[in-house]
Amino acid sequence: MNRFAYASPATVTEAAAATGLVAEAMVTFDESAVLKAGGIDLLDLLKLELLTPSVVVNLRAIKGLDAITQDAAGNVAIGAMATLSQVAEHPLVRGSYPALATAIAGAAGPQLRNVATLGGNLLQRPHCWYLRSPAHHCLRKGGGHCFAIHGENQYHAIFDNHACAIVHPSTAATALVALNAEVELHDAEGATRRLPLEDFFVGPDDDIQRENALRPREVLTAIHLRKPASGTRMAHLRQGEKAGFDWPLADVAVVLAIGPDGVCREASVVLGAAAPVPHRARAAEQALQGRHPGEAAAGDAARAALRGATPLSLNAYKLALFETLVRRAILAALA
Amino acid sequence: MTATRTEIFSAGIVEAGLGTVTREIPAGEPPPWPPNAELTWIGKDVPRLNGRDKVTGATRYTVDVRLPGMLHARFLRCPLPSAELRKLDTAAATALDGARAVIALARPGDRLRYAGQPVAAVAALSPGVAAEALAAIDAEFRPLPFVVDMDEARAPDAPLVYDEASAPKGNPSGFPAAPGLPVVGNVRGPAVVRRGDPAQGFAAADIVVEGEYRTQVQTHSCLEPHAIVADWRADGLTVYMSTQFTSGVRQELAALFGLPLNRVRVVVDGMGGGFGSKSQLGVYGRTAVELSRLAGLPVRLALDRHEEQIDAGNRPGTFQRMRLGAKRDGTLTALAIESHGTAGVALGAGIGFFAERIYTCPNFETLQHDVFVNAGPGCAMRGPGNTPGAYGLEQAIDTLSERLGLDPLALRDRIDPSKARREERRIGAERIGWSRRHKPGADPGAVKRGMGVAQSLWMSNVQTNVACEVRVLRDGSVEALSSVQDIGTGIGTVMAQVVAEVLGLRPGDITVRIGDTEFPPGGPSYGSRTTASITPPLRTAATRVLAELGREAARMLNAAPEELEAREGRIRVKSDPGRSLAFRDAAALLRTDRISAVESRADDYPGFRRRMPDAAMAHEDLGGVQFAEVAVDTETGAIRVERVVAVHDCGRPINRLLLESQVQGGVLMGVSYALLERRVMDRRTGLMVNADLEHYKLAGVHDTPEIEVVILENLQGNSATDAYGIAEPANIATAPAIANAVYNAIGVRLTSLPMTPDVVLAALGKTGRS
Amino acid sequence: MTRPEMAGPGKTAITLAVNGTSRQLELEPRTTLAEALRNTLGLTGTKIACNRGACSACTVWLNGQPVLSCMTLAIDAAGQEITTIEGLAHGEALHPVQDAFIEHDAMQCGFCTPGMVMSCAALLERNPHPDAEAVRDAIAGHYCRCGTYPHVVAATLAAAERKP
Known part of the structure; x- marks a missing residue:
């Protein structure tokens, strides 16, 4: 780690102003000040000296950023500084958004979940082993090419992988995109904006060096979830190489709005560890909408979910794996 | 001619029914032990005696050692898998404020063969300054063609890791270890083991099974990294080292630095895993000592996790072609294996002797090859050779049993002696x-x-270069001493059990002092040999000090020494247990403050199957x-x-x-x-x-x-x-x-x-x- | 707009409450809690094995919660109650988890053991009667290369039995 100064502002506005920069997701690796939430991913990047900031701006002294609240309409807001443990164990989350609770409870281990925040989790950098290797100057770090595309790509993307084959590392994001969550962003002038999480993430075709649309002097402060419509069913499934404490090879979140007639009104099917951003499988969603979901519809949706995939030399297995997980997640949501 | 006596031992598998065996044993050996059921501490669940230190964090591992004035060392490593060192200028690093010693481990013109190969090392007042000093070293590397994949390395046009002259010649701890094998391209070997006539065996077979098996490179991933604190002083060298073999490291250091053995001391308390990778001094050990010698101060060198994973040993990967011939009843007629394995730039990537020894088969052949690639050197890892070897053969046997229509256990009952x-x-x-x-x-x-x-x-390995000492002090305290290190098996507790059994005390009454070459040589913690090597001489030594104590006690109890036994903390007359002395009171009778016996590992009573310098294999x-x-x-x-x-x-x-x-x-x-x-x-x-x-x-x-x-x-x-x-x-x-x-x-x-x-x-x- | 006060990048005064004692330290902000405990305070019971949050060997408690000290800046731990393996026992009396670890031989080389003990003890403080799956979840992030997991689970369940 390089030497850096440390600031602990008391307000979000101050924090936003303290740095011209984005939070733990960096525009580039050599900016001079960074925001720190839980600090887990930040410390990893600092230790690898992929980040060498002159100032680390701590967000933890800001009060109220970890609140989990429900408004009168039943919508839930999760403060960006709520730890993964707090989110996964919160009755509002477990009650209304069990797929999110499952996705988070399966992430990392309890010691990390006690510190890592939901905001930081969404903003963490990819765990591509080339990106995290100081010896590989890859495209995302300003280098000439993506090492994964013709290299060791068994854990990499099967969609949108022609320029850079990272996968988005957050399983919480998989669930939150499926839940049509929105993020709240706060800037140095005190203004806020909200945008769908799905639009917040940035793919390599839009910008090869960033994974989200956070602007300079902006802080992610909250994640908003709409009250689920009645008849909403959901599930999140993951498969890693290890049975616990491992990055998923594949994870899938499914949210289904089932009408009183048993017909699926709305469907969200999102694939994690599949693409540089959480991958919404629109064809799978269409395969479910307007149908009585069951084994047959789930199978159709699962096959549709993989349409258009472009697996690399070592990750074609993910097709079969995702097909299974999508089918099982749909059935699990219905169960 | 040593005096011997004849003894009858219980023999056989207790669970399957015991018999006896009669042995001629050296006269000084203790009498046979009965089966464990008749013993007090042997074979019992005794919690480890150093457990308290481990659960309270008090155990001192090498990475925890802090000496006054200690410097911190780091390596500059080759960033490329294959390179020529063009330039190495350490002047700026040496001049840096806080840098105390800088050494070059390669010279301009040298060929570097794997990413991570040490090139230079610095010792400085703090880890931070050491990092700055590394950055100040001006090193230039000219990239050379490389190959890291074993299959690619076997191709005729593959970049060469070594030329014939520079290739390693033999590795006494590796498998295959045979010296003088031919090197063609990146392939060295074959090391051949043959008996009978495999061709004839296959011709005589009713059924032939073939298979190909591949195993990966595994890293030891010890949680405590390789680490050493070297303290070179005018009157001698002390090193604290996370090692599996204190007395072996002492030998290496003495030879390397031209020091008498009695001026080199190697110490380890806690040892955070080794699994074969901490058996030798290694480049890191040598480097830390050299830096300490140059700086005149203690030097700590601990690998970070990245270094640990790339350059602290690994289990070689293998590719095995296997061919088995059998009769319809399962009897093996021929077994032929050709293997290629890679230990990176090192030797020792064979598949061991598993196939050679496990099943009865008259016609047998293995051809084992090492393939060099530009990767960190492999070394022994828990069951070296045999672990990948068993992965291949035991699957081939499973396939054979299915082809024969035999249960896999029934087939093994037929072919496994x-x-x-x-x-x-x-x-x-x-x-x-x-x-x-x-x-x-x-x-x-x-x-x-x-x-x-x-x-x-x-x-069944035995280190014959092993001795231990048992001491009884006049206050009744007892010590067992050996340079042996506790790699995590709890050998100290095992030692206490043996001494306690002999002296009629509790294991907790025995102070075990180990992990220090000031004590008798305890042998290595590798090859599954530690308990086999150390417990027999320990029991013999304990028996000897007890005899000495018994002579004093016998006078007091008006009995002959041979009439006495040590049980439940007392020395007592066997035929009349009421006549007894507390162990402590017997010790108080000693003429001197301390008595002691040192015993070395005797040969197994029936001899050994094979002998090597310092070690042997039981039958x-x-x-x-x-x-x-x-x-x-x-x-x-x-x-x-x-x-x-x-x-x-x-x-x-x-x-x-x-x-x-x-x-x-x-x-x-x-x-x-x-x-x-x-x-x-x-x-x-x-x-x-x-x-x-x-x-x-x-x-x-x-x-x-x-x-x-x-x-x-x-x-x-x-x-x-x-x-x-x-x-x-x-x-x-x-x-x-x-x-x-x-x-x-x-x-x-x-x-x-x-x-x-x-x-x-x-x-x-x-x-x-x- | 006010700029927040800066500490560092050089050494700065940091007060840590470790095992019930307040300790005044001079540390650079980049110092991790694991480094501060081990190198500055000499509390070497806390181990660093992967140094990247992947093995949990460095687990300590912050306000009673198990966290990874290698992924925590010391300066972030200021103002929180830090408990390390050295502070778990009450004098001679070990924590029930420590006693059970010894009895069940839930250790081999012992390098992961302090972290394991901290995680298992934290579990019992929060959930006095966990089932085996809860114990497994509590140590899911721990690596033990010697393979003590079965004895760790058995020991923790036994310690829970013993707790009133």
């Missing part, structure tokens, strides 16, 4: 419920269960049979090992609780090897891309099966304790048992490790990848 394993198969089959085993792939549904078995074989190999039950999700490719039954023998078990721990550890490492671990080298950059513990995956608690451990009491009348080892056998059988279980589950054989979901799905034809 080991009595211990026969009993282990019987017990294990019962425990796992072998009769429930179905035909391959017979389970309906997406998740298919299966059961498999595989066997283990390792030599009977170690066995071990493991059964695995798995569930394979054929739609995700995920394998879950649900249960393992591990049945093992180690001669006379001394501490079943600690043995159970070791066997669980061997099984766990085997599960991890079978399902998860793999060094991933990028073929285009020549760099290891998972040199951390995030992407190099080890089994965690959720990957842990239910493990049932059974340990036989296999008495042989071979030594004063009759004890042998278990660490390596516990690891060897696990991966093939799981592989055979997976085959039984899905009816498709996986022939490469690790068996990750992508491999399973590919084997099931679900990926379009062959």
